[in-house]
Amino acid sequence: MAKAVKETESNHTGPCDKFIRTGDSDCQHCSLRQFALFAELGDAEMRHLTADICSGVLRRDSLIYSAGDPGAGVFTIRVGLVKLVMETPDRRGRIVRLLGRGATLGLEVLTGRPYDHTALTLRTTSLCRIPIPTVDVLHSHNPRLVLGLMSKWHEQVRWADRWLTDLGSGAVPQRLANLVRLLVEISGDSPEAVHLPPAADIASILGVSQESVSRHLAELKRAGLLRRVGPRIYRCAPELTDATADGELPRVAPIRSC
Amino acid sequence: MAKAVKETESNHTGPCDKFIRTGDSDCQHCSLRQFALFAELGDAEMRHLTADICSGVLRRDSLIYSAGDPGAGVFTIRVGLVKLVMETPDRRGRIVRLLGRGATLGLEVLTGRPYDHTALTLRTTSLCRIPIPTVDVLHSHNPRLVLGLMSKWHEQVRWADRWLTDLGSGAVPQRLANLVRLLVEISGDSPEAVHLPPAADIASILGVSQESVSRHLAELKRAGLLRRVGPRIYRCAPELTDATADGELPRVAPIRSC
């Protein structure tokens, strides 16, 4: 059983504020244990080494940490969705990654440097925070943890590469479709009920204008590939999540003004 | 002193073919030691543990490894420039990263998986190959090596993120300017003599058409921001490598037909 991560609703700037309830961090029985950093640890080790791990729930649009903050620890997502925003000279920022259940945020602080990105929740999200010293102690007790750590790094790099190839070029409708597929994978949403981020965020992800996003989303809806089933929740046709992987988006007459 | 990495000019498909001469891998006195994986090792350890490290020189356009190849080892670049190409459904591939002096390629094989990318040289390049077991032994002898490994991973992620933000969106001339800056950083070329990759590669990096690249490069030349000083070698004006970081490319009358 572990402490909660600061329950104060204090100021807006600190990491981990806006926690709306305390979670228990019983790492030993956590359903994520196989995915998280501790996949390689035995029960006995777990009990002693995870005492400093905190957990909590943040509501939508909460700040987890800001780029440049001194590193306090790494975070594991129990459930939810997080965006990593990289500052750009034009002040608008750019979303460089989305992270969902089982993913690890802020690994860069393990190299002794501050956070690279600003991390914000895209929906209600439950997180665990693991202080840097705890990670250090953990892998000095169990060298096999290094493999887990490297896998987490590898995961980041693979997402980054896929982000680039799937979302970085090509026709906008295609990239939108690829984004929906990625969202299904990352968030764990069912294709029957994908939760789309606000249009402005989608624009920041794809590197296009918000209006362009809006237009093409409308087109996908008209084509019947996407159907609204709730506030920001969409059901997507199988063609959207399957066939789109390799090139051609199902051809639909581009209904201009109807 | 170490073995050379297979000097055979054998077939075109294997990794490490086309080595044109044997390099010595005297890691202990390598000028890259501070940058490479062994920054943390003492002299004594170095001597015993680096015996299996091979080195060699590859000429331009040589294959280092292919995506999906079973991982044989990681590579460190002594001097040169390497592109990582990710396969795409449209068969054209996309360049997702450039790596220069001191960088490490193929870290992903340390997680037990095959290579993620196809790695090709963009110019004559000198590499060291470190077999996976050697890395494993190295960090079981010296846990501090883990920090070096994580720094290398971090480096990959930071380049990936910067690639996305600097080259992934915005006006093409701006992205070209950003690419030139990145090239200067990565390759170590002087701004007085930057070696530009073929236009097709630049197109693959920026995710635009080759014609677009050609047109905008021509414009930069006309504007005096880029001047050809040799085959594929360009001298770039300070405005190109400095001011372009934060937004506006120096305004030059767009000389249409002159």
Place this chain on the structure above:
DNA sequence: CGGATAGTTGACAGGAGTCAAGGTATGTGG
């Protein structure tokens, strides 16, 4: 119910992709 925020749509201009043709360099063999 009402204000604020987020999303939608139209008109227009400039930019980028595509296809196709012509030009230049590179480096190989004589």
Place this chain on the structure above:
DNA sequence: CCACATACCTTGACTCCTGTCAACTATCCG
């Protein structure tokens, strides 16, 4: 050292797409 073949690069014409600006509408939240 020169000539030639082959890549590589450049340019033009045209269409379609995307960004921008601006007005309008829907949705969310108190």
